[in-house]
Amino acid sequence: MKYIYQDSTELPVQRDFIEDLRTFLDITSRVIPLENSIIEIKCKQKEALHELKSKIEGMNYFEEKLETLLRKLVNEVDIEDIIPCTNAILQTCSENLGKRREILKAEYTKIENGTPEEYKKIEENILEVLSRFLITGVYGAEKRFELSSNTNGISGEMEGWVSGLQYHYTLTFTEETLTVEKLLGNLSLPGWARAGILRKEEKIKMQNLSEFLVTFLEYDTQKNVRIALENKKANRKFRIEGGEHRYFVYEDDKEITSDKELGDFIDMEKLARIPEKVKDYFRANIHTYNLSKVLLDEEDAISTNQIFDCLKVIAEQYGVIVQECLAKGHNKEEITIKMEEADGTRTEKYITKTEIYTLLAEVGSEGIEIAGILGVDSRTQIKDKKYLIV
16 A cells, blocks of 8 residues: 555655544544643642641741740730730640641641542553554654563563654563564574584584574664574573674674674675564564653653643644645645555545644644644644654
8 A cells, every 4th residue: 555645746654644643633632631630630739738838837927926926025014923824825826726737737748649649540541542642653753662581471662752752662472482483584693613523623503593582672763673592591692783784793792793704604684684574573463562651851741741742743743744735735625645555546535624623623722732733723834844754
């Protein structure tokens, strides 16, 4: 399937942009109210705590002021008989205010400790809503995948980032162990071995690594890879690192590729195919993915209520394609793409500017701001810009 504009030029991302855009509109309409509800809870908490703090401080001020005034009055009258009366007044005041202060402090602590529980579930809902979208819906994002394997099975994580936005996923896989054969197919690497019947001599021997276990794997969208392999006895370990047709192979900490004799036996063309094989493996074998955190400029965007700002980053990327669709389309009120099948059959898919604006306007001022970034608000002019999408 090929995705193209109406003028038959290809989209910068080969995805169903209209479907992605609709998904973006959907998660925006769901996430912003959730974030706003957290902000509202925090504002109410802040107001309640401020009111309690003011009461406590007011009581403290009253008690201090009362003692100062009474002591001053006693000094002015200068009658010893009124001192017991003064002390009784101060003691009664201290006892009554002390009890009330304890009640207010307990209430303060309860609100301070209890409120996070109120919005913790809302934060979890935000992560759940974003989870299905961010993993594939953020255009132009660099991504890094990591996998580790041990006796407990295979686990991994994925990190994506673009324009200050970062998001992290925890991954699980369909298998419990991962072998070289499953990941890369047949793979052999050279090593020195002692051989000979009458006299042992060191000779180069190709080691078949098909049954070796992959204990660690790292891969990114620049096609850089780092793979750690070991046999079942864990007494032989190899490491492959590199990218862009330049790879380094190590046995333990000794580099094989720098060995003039061993290096000639390494099939570099086969190593150059590793990134695509790794990519295919991740595509086919990720069982579950769960969004664990979202950051904006290295701050937790959930706890600092910056998810709306994260959506604006994504909207900037989508806005570029929206404007291209309008510029290259026949109807300037519709965002249209074409989908071309392998046999040349083409179908169109579109969404109107009015529909997008209406859906976002229902969200409130934040939605209208997103509409402006996308360029579907007639009052907003999108400046010419280079493609951000990679």
